[in-house]
Amino acid sequence: MTTNRRQILLSGAALFALALPGCQSMPTFSLTEAIRRLLTLASQNAFALLLQPGGFYDSSVARISLPDRFGGERGAGILSVVLQSRQFRDRLQRQLNRAAEKGAERAAPLVADAVRNISIEDADALVRGGPQAATAFLRGKMGPALLESMVPGISDGLRLFDDQVIGQAVRSVTGFDIAALAQDISRKADDSIWAAIGLEESAIRADPQKTNDPLLMGVFGLLK
Incomplete structure (x- = not known):
């Protein structure tokens, strides 16, 4: 281990120890800060990918x-002639994924604000939790706020x-309009965004060295 890396891990270990139960003589802010940094970096990385042109469509976890x-993914059931066309369906799916990007533009600052202001009651449990524990925690805290924020943009x-x-697709389905379609895509985009953030969280936990963040490297490096 190089001297620099050893110093980083030792400093992280010291911070980690300060936050462990029973260490009452020092401040216990480091694990909370580690979770905030973890969620900040995971969400920033996720939105950086999703907000690129084709970000949703090209993602293995976020495609709408x-x-x-x-007809869903397989085009099963009784569909109009236009929706039976694979070429039309591919074109339609790309447009729906582009619309999801507009919703994500509204969602990104909302997530950033939530991470800054959210109350973290048990940071130790989140640090020691599963690969997407912090993402699940944040999603539970935010509830439907993210979904609701995206509907206008979508x-x-x-x-x-x-x-x-x-318009051609909507007209081919009885009782389905743009408002209903926007709600459907918003629900899917909500799931997709959290899936993307969770994937980034997992990657950070698996290899905290890539973050170059001494606190994340120290805290999550010790758990490996």
Whole structure:
């Protein structure tokens, strides 16, 4: 182990020890700060990928599937002729994923604010938890706020991006309109965003050295 790395891990170990139960003589802020940094970095990395052009569509965990009323992924069931076309369905799915990006633009600052201001009651349990424990905690704290924040942006995105293909799809399904479609995509985008953040959290826990953050390296490096 190099001298620099040893110093980083030792400093992290000291911070970790300060936050362990029974160490009452020193401040116990380090594990809470570690969780905040973990969530900050995981969410920043996730949104950096999702907000790129094609970010949702190109993601293995975040791609938005077609609504069940459009036949879902497999196109099963009784569909109109237009929705039976694989070319049309691929084009439609790309547009829906582009609309999800507009929702994510609204969601990103909301997540950042939540991480800064959220009350972390048991940081030790989150540090020692599963690979996506902090993401699950944050999602539980935020509730439906993320989903609700995205609906307006996704509604706008559905109207902005190739309205012809989306309008044609909606008209082919009885009782399904743009508002219902926006709600459906918002629910899927909500799941996709949390999946992407969770994946980034897992990656940080698995290899904290890549963060170059002394606290994350010290705290999560000790648990490996």
